[in-house]
Structures are given as structure tokens and as C-alpha cells.
Amino acid sequence: MKLDELNVLIVEDEAIIATDIKSLLRKHGCGIAGAAYSGSRAFDILASSNPNFVILDIYLGNGPSGIDVAEVIHDKYKIPYIFLTSFSDEETLTAAQEHGPYGYIVKPFQEQTLLTTISVAWNNYKKSKESHTWEFENSNFQLSNQEVKICRLLCDGLSYKQICAELHIAMNTLKFHVKNIYTKCDVSGRAELIPLFLNK
């Protein structure tokens, strides 16, 4: 697993879990940009240590939440990130999808699962950065025209807000379509859509 290209920021309010992840990643040759125990601290490290990947917990105590940080990462820094969280209720999951995470792991996690998810996320991200075209027409998923449009924007990494603005649709409408797209393609997140539609 080629993780040595990575410089990871870990955002997790439990110090022991953060340390565990740090040591696990280091063992596999991964670079660590830093560990933040709060949203504000995360913003600091983002600005100062040049991470190129983030592992992000959703619940961060008082102050900015993981989802707030995700928005900033997506809009400002444009680096890939995955969520790591113990929240598995539907509401949180839906909210978490808004700013385009590249993966999502539920606590308690297995070491192998974490490493695999990071690896896959990084690869998807690199692929999406290469010049590419998307091919939706030949796929077997029977997506409607609107769904194809949305799919394209999802793969391009736009946040839900940006997609709504681009297509002039309401947030609820978008979420409804996204849900259908994921069901039709049998994926649980947009990062998994990328390999499906990439035209090599």
C-alpha cells in the first residue's frame, strides 16, 4: 500500500484514538501532518502544515463540528478526506455526504479497514485529478437525465450547495436524487461512483 505520499491530518477529540491512528499510519509509512483535538485546532493545522489528506471525526465537542471542518476542507483546501465517526444515525450520515467525503468509517474500526479506506480514497482522488472524461451513457445503471447531470457534478467533487446552485434545484430535491443514484449504482458514497464512471 503506497501511503508514503500522504501527509495526514487527524482530527479526533479523543487523544488515545488519535494516537492509535497516528501510530498505525506511521507503521505503514504514512506521513503525519498533525493531530487536532478540536475544529479550531484543525483549521490551524490545515493552514500551517500542508496536509494532503484528512481523517475527520464528526463530533468534536464544543466549537466547530467535523462537518463544519469538512466544508472548509472541501471548499478552501480541496484535499480529500474521510469521516471516522461513531455516529451512525441516518441524519448524521446524510449531513456528512454534503461536502463530498471520499469515504466513511464507523467506530469502532478495524486497522485493516482504515488502511484500505485511506488507500482507496487516495487513489480515487488521484484519478479524479488526472485529466479524465466521465462516461455515463454506456453504463448499465439506467440513470435519468437529471441523475446523470447530478452524477457528473458529484464525481467532479462539488458540494451539495454548489450542485444546487449549478442546477437550480432545491436541496431536498438534490438529496432525493442522490439517494436514488446511490441505490441504482449500489454504492454508499460518491467516492465509489468515481471508479464506476471513469473513462480510461
Add this chain to the structure above:
Amino acid sequence: MIYDLLIKIFSAIFLMFHAVAFFANDQTVKIDSLKIELQRATAQEDKATLSVHLAREFRELSIDSSLFYFQHATSFFDTSEVTPIRTEYYYNLAEVYLISGQHHKSWEALEQISGNEFRSTDEISKPDILDKQADVKIRLGEYAVASEILMEALPLFESGNDKAGLGAAYNSLGTIMQRTKRLNEAIEYYTLAHESAIEGNDLRPAHGYLSNVAIVHSMQNNNRLAIPLFKKVIAFAKDRKEIRTEALASGNLGVVYNELNELDSAEFYISRSLDLFQKSGHGRGTAAASSQLSVIYQARGKYQEVIDLLLPQFDFVETQNFSNFQKKIAENLSVAYRSLGDYPNALKYTEILGEIKDSTFNKEMVQAVNDAQIKYETEKKEAEIEHLNLQDQLNAERIARQRLALGGSAIGIGLLSFLLYRLNHQKKKLESQSRVIEKSLEEKDTLLREIHHRVKNNLQVISSLLGLQSRSLEDRAAIDALTQSKARVQSMSLIHQNLYQKDNLTGIKIKDYFDKLSNNLITTYGISQDIKINTEIEDMMLDVDTVVPLGLILNELLTNSLKYAFQNNRGSIQVALARNNGQLQLQIKDDGVGIQDVDKVLQGEGYGYELVTSLVDKLEGSIDINSEEGTQVTIGFSNFKILDN
């Protein structure tokens, strides 16, 4: 005793009158001149602006007319274009809705200018809008949200050096503190409000804020502290010849002295208040002050003075249709006559009182509602209405800050609250109770989620501790041991992952759980793909207290098979779980190498069976191992609980 009650009630009304309820006589003049200007105007922009100003002027007089002029204004400008007139329009519209109690409409109007899409005017800038939004939230009882909004507004007022605005914002914060019973902080904020307003030369509201400080002192039974403050307000009012401010403050001071049972001072200040109200032609203030004064006279046994005072009031009040005060006055007159031994007159007024109650009560109320067009909204948290009108006063303070007078509204509220209090007390109590229940259910929900989140987090912490330690070791056996421990923690964690998901609070779908468990173990031990696991698990929802021991048993037995049974890394494992004669039967079978010394194992030596046997014990079961062809472990247990769906 009845006097005590009366005093309390009048105190309530009286304190409410603290509201900067100034009925500007020159209002109608202004309206007429605006109408003329509107007719004469030719430019669209001017017509729009004048319409909005007219609407604003009407708001104490007639909400209907006010709304009409707002509507009229929209024919002269485009509400979707971001312009100053749009800001003025929505801002004032929001204010009118707020006065008339249509809080949600008020909020909607403010939303139109709350983003960054608005053009500020000379009088209305972003913090002003925030301030108004906070107002709405305060009325709705959403104090936390209101606080947040005000916190946003404060720095904006400061950087714009808007001391008056700052004062108003601090005042609102004071209200919030007061409502949420943080009286000391309320005083701090009101004091800050006063200081800011003084700095900004916004003197009338400044003294209104000072009165609020005094009122809170009174609420804390520190009447002694309230007195100098009211005196200061009175001094200020005298200085500026603000008759009505002086009247109100004197009245309030009188009430305070009353509380302290210093009846001389009380009488002095309230009669002064009465004088001033009469001088300024403030009808309702006069009526209120008379009532209050009569109560004091009554307490001092000055019955004839009561009659001399109240008789002319009674007639006046009748013409004005203040039936609420009519009743009070009739009651007082009746009692006074009785005390003087004048029974015929006493009876006369008792009868009048009865008549008023019957005939005019309902009609009056409907009338009052239509006339005043103000709805009184109860605290969402408490049904104590006596002390609550300060909020209306404070809101009125703020409006006064912009040099607009809120005439009869505060008084109307006073009347209404009385009438509505009588009629709606029950209804509101019920409503607030159901709101309290709703809220506590929500809180319980949140708490439960919190707890589950913490449990999952803590289990992850334990897992992390084990992981950290194992990574620092070299010894294979030690690492193995820790890995096994980690796997056990994982199997418990998996249970919690599924708990509290939507519908099932205390149940786990055992089939799903087992799939997850086996996947986890395969990943943990890096089991080859050639080892197959087949399951025949009945589709049941088991109680968490059953799943925890069962999960650990499954963990041990499955781990054993996966790790030790297969020499060549290939084989199959069968897992079955079903109900059988009132028992739950678990069977794990593998086609591997089998166990050498079954008896030793059953005694709890080796392969984690110490754990297994004690868990089986807890589930009130028995365990059987057949090691002829591979290994077959059968456990039947009776201490389990299935949840029906």
C-alpha cells in the same frame, strides 16, 4: 386580604406601565401630512418611501391600515431588487408584525434582508436587523437563539460606534437573562445598556433601561436598591420635562414603596403620578394611577378619599370603555361604601360590577382584541403572567429609540392580559405543560444518543489502547494475545453499533450481527478465502442482554475454528441458531482437525473456554462438544429474550 390581592394585581399592571407607552398626540397630524405628500408625489421611489412611512405611523393606531399601506408601497418598487427602500420596507413590516404578535411573519420579513443581500439605509444597518431578529426570537421564547444573534450584533454595533444600538442590544440581552431567571446577569446587561445609551446620547431609552435595572432589583426583593434608580429617572424626566416618563417612574416608585409598606411615600408618589397623567391627558394612565391610589387609601382606611377619587374616574372609564378598570373601580367603590356603612351605594356598585362582568365581558374581550390587535403570548416555559410584560416594555423601549411612540399598545396589553389571563389561564397551562413534556422527550432522546455515542467512543478507546500496545511489542505470542483481546472488544462494540438505530432501542438483529462478527474476525486474523462460513440463523431480534453474552460466545467459538481447526487453510464452518422447545439452540460445526481432550476443554482449560463456560452458565444453558468428525459445539440455553416487532 382582598386588598393584598388587589395591590399585587395593580402592582403587576403598574409595573407594566413602565413601558414607554407614550401616545404622541401629534401622530394624527403627521399622518395627515404624509397622506397629502403621498398624493402629491410623482416619483415611484418617493411614493414607495412615503407609503412605508405612513404604514409605520399607523402601527399603534390600526394594524389593518398599516398593512394596507405596506401593500400599497409594493406597487411602487420591486421587492426582488436589492435597494434601500426594500430594506426599509421589510424592516418596518417586520416591526408591525411583531407588534401585532404575528411572530412568524415578522421573522419571514426579516429573512428577506438578513443575508448579505440588502442595502443598508441611514437608520437601518445589519446589526439593527439582527437586533430585530433577536426580538422575534425573544417573543417566541427561543432565548438561546436570540442570545446568539445578539452576540453577533454587538461587535457590529461597536465597530459602527452605534452606542444607542448597543444599548438596545444589551437591553434585549437583559430581557433574556430576566426571562431565564438569571437576575444578576440581567442587572449587568441593563446597566451596560444604560451606560451605552448615555454615551450615545439616547437619553430617553437610557432611563428606560435604568428603570429596568430597578425593576429587576424589585424582583429580587431588593426594593431599597430600586428606589435611588427610580429617583434618578424621575430627576431626569423632570429635567427634560418629560411628563409621562416622570409619571410612570413615579408610579413605579410608589409601587415599590407600597411593597415596603411605606405607605406615606407610596401615597405621595402615586398621587404625583396621577397628577402628571391627568396633566398630560393620558387617560389610561390616569385610570391606572387612580386605582392604585385608591388601593392605598383603602389600606389606610381613607374611605371617603377613595370615593372622592374614584367616582369621577368611574364615569370617565365608562365612556372610554375600559371595562377592566371599570370592574376594579366598581369593586373598590363598593368596598369603600361598605366600610363607611353606606350599604345602598355599596350594593349599587356591586350590582354594576355584576352587570359589567356578565354583559360586557365577552363582547369587551372580542372588542379589545380587535381594537388593540395585539395578542398576548405567554411564556412558553411558565404560565406566570404577572411579571412578564417587561418584555413588551423593553421592546417598546427599543422602538422608542427610533423615535416612534407606542401608544396604547402597552396599556392594551395590560387590559388584555387581564382579560385573557382569566379566560385562557387553563388553556395555556395545558399548552405549556404539553410543551414541557415534548421538550423533555426530546431531551431524553438526545441524552440516549449521547450515551450511545460515548459508549462507542469508549470501546474504541479500549480497542486503540490494545492496538497501541500491540504495535510496540515484538513477541509474537504477546501480540497474538492482545489481538485476541482486541477482537473481543470488537465483538462487543459491534453490538453497540447497531443499538439505538431508529426503531430498535434495545434489540439486535442476530443474523446481521453474526455476519458482521464473522467478517470482523476474518479481517482481524487474516483468514483465507478458502475457509467458508455457512449460516442458518433464524431471523430474530434479540434483547441486548442476551446478545452480549451470546456475541462473546460466538466470538470465542468462531475464533477457535478459524484459528485452529484448519491445517491447510481450507474448510468450512456451519453456524446455526434456532428456537427449539422453548430453548435457544446454537450450533457451531467445523470440518477441521477436532479437539484432542474434550473433557479438559469443558472444564474451562484452553481455547477460551473459561469464558465460554461461565457465559453459558449465565445464559442458563448446557454445552456439548462432539469431536468425532471435526468439532461440533452445541449449546442450548433458556435465559434469553426475544423482542417481538
